[in-house]
Amino acid sequence: MKNRVVITGLGIVSPIGxxxxxxxxxxxxxxxxxxxxxxxxxxxxxxxxxxxAGQVGDFNPSQYLEAVHANRVDRYAxxxxxxxxxxxxxxxxxxxxxxPHRVGVIVGAGMGGMVMGEREITTLYRxxxxxxxxxxxxxxxxxxxxxxxxxxxxxxxxxxxxISTACSSSAHAIGQALTCIRTGQADVVITAGADASITPLxxxxxxxxxxxxxxxxxxxxxxxxPFDRARDGFVMGEGAGALILESLAHARRRKAxxxxxxxxxxxTSEAYHMVIPREDGVDVAATMSLALxxxxxxxxxxxxxxxxxxxxxxxxxxxxxxxxxVFKTRAERVSVNAxxxxxxxxxxxxxxxxxxxxxxxxxxGLVHPTVNYDDPDPDCALQGIARETRRRPLKxxxxxxxxxxxxxxxxxxxxxxx
Amino acid sequence: MTALGDYLKRDPNTIRPDDHLRDDLGxxxxxxxxxLYQIEExxxxxxxxxxxxxxxxxxxxxxxxxxxxxxxxxxxxTGRTGKRLPAKKKG
Numbered sequence: 001m002k003n004r005v006v007i008t009g010l011g012i013v014s015p016i017g018x019x020x021x022x023x024x025x026x027x028x029x030x031x032x033x034x035x036x037x038x039x040x041x042x043x044x045x046x047x048x049x050x051x052x053a054g055q056v057g058d059f060n061p062s063q064y065l066e067a068v069h070a071n072r073v074d075r076y077a078x079x080x081x082x083x084x085x086x087x088x089x090x091x092x093x094x095x096x097x098x099x100p101h102r103v104g105v106i107v108g109a110g111m112g113g114m115v116m117g118e119r120e121i122t123t124l125y126r127x128x129x130x131x132x133x134x135x136x137x138x139x140x141x142x143x144x145x146x147x148x149x150x151x152x153x154x155x156x157x158x159x160x161x162x163i164s165t166a167c168s169s170s171a172h173a174i175g176q177a178l179t180c181i182r183t184g185q186a187d188v189v190i191t192a193g194a195d196a197s198i199t200p201l202x203x204x205x206x207x208x209x210x211x212x213x214x215x216x217x218x219x220x221x222x223x224x225x226p227f228d229r230a231r232d233g234f235v236m237g238e239g240a241g242a243l244i245l246e247s248l249a250h251a252r253r254r255k256a257x258x259x260x261x262x263x264x265x266x267x268t269s270e271a272y273h274m275v276i277p278r279e280d281g282v283d284v285a286a287t288m289s290l291a292l293x294x295x296x297x298x299x300x301x302x303x304x305x306x307x308x309x310x311x312x313x314x315x316x317x318x319x320x321x322x323x324x325x326v327f328k329t330r331a332e333r334v335s336v337n338a339x340x341x342x343x344x345x346x347x348x349x350x351x352x353x354x355x356x357x358x359x360x361x362x363x364x365g366l367v368h369p370t371v372n373y374d375d376p377d378p379d380c381a382l383q384g385i386a387r388e389t390r391r392r393p394l395k396x397x398x399x400x401x402x403x404x405x406x407x408x409x410x411x412x413x414x415x416x417x418x
Numbered sequence: 419m420t421a422l423g424d425y426l427k428r429d430p431n432t433i434r435p436d437d438h439l440r441d442d443l444g445x446x447x448x449x450x451x452x453x454l455y456q457i458e459e460x461x462x463x464x465x466x467x468x469x470x471x472x473x474x475x476x477x478x479x480x481x482x483x484x485x486x487x488x489x490x491x492x493x494x495x496t497g498r499t500g501k502r503l504p505a506k507k508k509g
Contacts, residue, residue, distance in 0.1 A: 049467060210451050214467045232467065275448055314447075 002182045006416065007359045008256040009091025009244030011083035013194075014353060015054035015237055015343045018064075019086060024360055026342070027368040028389045032221035033343045034235050040200040050212035052220040053198045054237030054344025069153045072136065074113030077146035079240035079349070080194035084150050087242035092256055093188065095154050104158035104186040106177045107147035108170030110348030110403070111197035113140040118199050146194055158186040164348070167308075169193055170241065171351025171401030171409035175265030177245045178411075187250045193352030194240035206236055209275065211312060224345075225372035226309035226338035227316050227380045234310040237344030241352030243359065259359040260397070264295025264412035272406045277315060281322035284408055288326045288398060291410035299327045301396050302334055302412075304361055305384075306354040308400040309338035309370075310345050319400060320380035332383040335392055341371040351401040351409065358397040358413045365391055422476060425453050435477035443476075457483060 010020045015033025017023035026033070033054045037045060045051040056079070061070040064082040073081070088095075095103070120137045124130060139145060144162035151160050159180055163172045170193020177189035197203075206212050213233040216223035224235040251258055268290065270283040277284065292299060305323065309316050324331045339357050340346075346353060361367055367390045376385070399411040422433055426443060439445045445453065450473070454465050457479070463486050473479050 049464075208451075208455065210467050210470065273446065273448070276446060 003184060004248040005178050005181045005245055005262045006248050006251050007243050007259045007262060008246055008251050009087040009089070009093065010259065010356050010359060011086030011090060011242040012240070012353060012356055013056055013059065013079040013083050014239040014346070015056055018056070018059065018082065020090070020356070020360070027339070027357070028366060030369040030371045030388070031342060032224070032371055033237075034220040034223055036217070036220055037198065040203065043200060048204065049207045049214045050233070051217040052213070052223055052235055053203070054224075054235055054239070054346065055198060056196070056238055069149055072139070073145050073149050074140050075115050075196035076109060076111070076113060076194045076240070077149050079196055079238070080107060080146040080150060080192045080242065081153055083194070083240040083242035084154070084190055084192055087244050088154065088190070091244040092254070093244060095156070098188065100155050100157035102158055102187040103156040104160065104177070104180055104189040105147045105151045105156050106159070106161045106163065106173045106180065106189055106191050107144070107150065108163045108165070108173035108193040108348050108351060109143055109146055110164060110166045110169050110195050111202060112143040113145055114197040114199050114202050117141045118201050146192070150190060150192065154190070156190055158189070165407045165409070166403035166405055167345065167347050167350055168401040168403035168407050168409040169348040169351060171354065171399060171411055172267060174243065174245070174262060174351060174355050174411050175267060175409060178262045178265050181245060181247050188244065188246040190242065191245050191352065192240060192242040193349040195346055195348035196238040197347070198236055198238050203236060211275070212236060213311065222372055224311045224341050225374070226307070226311045226341050226370060227320070227377060227382070227385055228373050229375040229377040231311045231313060231316065231377070234312055234340065235344035237340070237346040239343065239346040239349045239353060241349055241356045243352060243355055258416050260362040261414045261416050262411065263414045264291045264293070264297065266290035266294060266410050268408045270406040270408065274406065275404050277318045277402060279314070279318060281318045281325060284319060284322035284400070284402065285325040287408040287410045288322065288400065291398065291412050295412035295414065297396055297412055297414070300330055302327070302330070302398050303392060303394045304335045304358070304367055304397040306358050306361075306397065306399045307336050307338050308402050310340055311338070315402070316377070316380045320382060323382070334384050335367045335386075335390060336382050336384045337367055337386070338370045339368070341373070351399065354399045354401060355411060355413070358399050362394050362397055362413055362415045365394055367392055367394070422453065422479070425456055433476055435475070435480065437476045438474060439476070439479070461487060
């Protein structure tokens, strides 16, 4: 018998709030966290096609973290540490009462330590002094710096993994944490996703790829508009999400509060194209179906979908096509929303933040709005997408996340009968 | 058309103006973006995202480049207008 897995703690760093309370309140109020990028010193913003992002303003690591941890890692890992600290406190888990080898850490990250990465590369080529490359450069840019520092901060000695599948990274982190606990490798997995790479080079790269919104530079709050006819690309975001996953038995033993059960997961590759999804959506549909089967849930039982919905012209259409394929007539009745409409696309953090939203939705019965859904695009409009917060009896939620590299993930969450 | 021939690694003479970039030449959206990236470099101007959807055929691209290089044309968006003409304009 496989262990059942539940979520007992949540933590978040996002463009609309640091901390779950602030984030959820802002999300239910449809607040946008998309703002103009002040500068990529020394480059004027006019040299960039897109000039806006979902930025985490006034993040002061020392307010949340001990210097011994914060100073050793890049911004994305500081975000992860901050979100994990909140999630652990929220869960009530006391590490001193746990067997350290039974607590794992799985973090999803798409880009990693690019703030220091870019700075050191620039300095090296400008000054031409290889012996002046910072000694902490390698530990900081190594992609598992976040999962490593999280374990060190909390003494978690179980499986420690980093998953990097671009924008689906932390949906897979949740799925792999589920697998890890199901199979008995760990009792608890600290699960997170983080990215903070709104940097001169990475941002320029996304501009060159022509995937970012460029038509709303003067009106940032309107730029991220999933499913809307005027959408013209995604808005880059940054942030982190953390979820404490543990076996149901372990959570019951310590009388923990449970937000939801993580009931199923699927991972697939389209084996198709580095950045373009298959237009017919069959692989996305297959991923959702496999996750539902893993959770022993029928499409007719799904109440809510936290869509990947990045606000690109093609991506949103493919996802809705896939939803129609899986859910048939129910596609028009299931509640669907796009968290990215408010915070932009947080890349490696997107899956974890979507997972947090699923947990909060199941826990509260509230589906946050999709902002800027002003003129539904018939190619990707659904009755269940709403511009205002809706209260619904929710029992089953589905999280979608798709990444460059032809990568798909889907995770199913269920309410627990209390 | 030379730029296109170079990009596709094929004889420019086999490319016709009414060839569709995707349907005839097999360029997916990523490949089209790479091609336009090379055109931006060759002719020293920027192509805003909004113009991409107008560029479906070889003739569209040639017409667009010529339009952008014409001194009387109004400067578009952020791009510099191509004042410096590269020696090799087109095939």
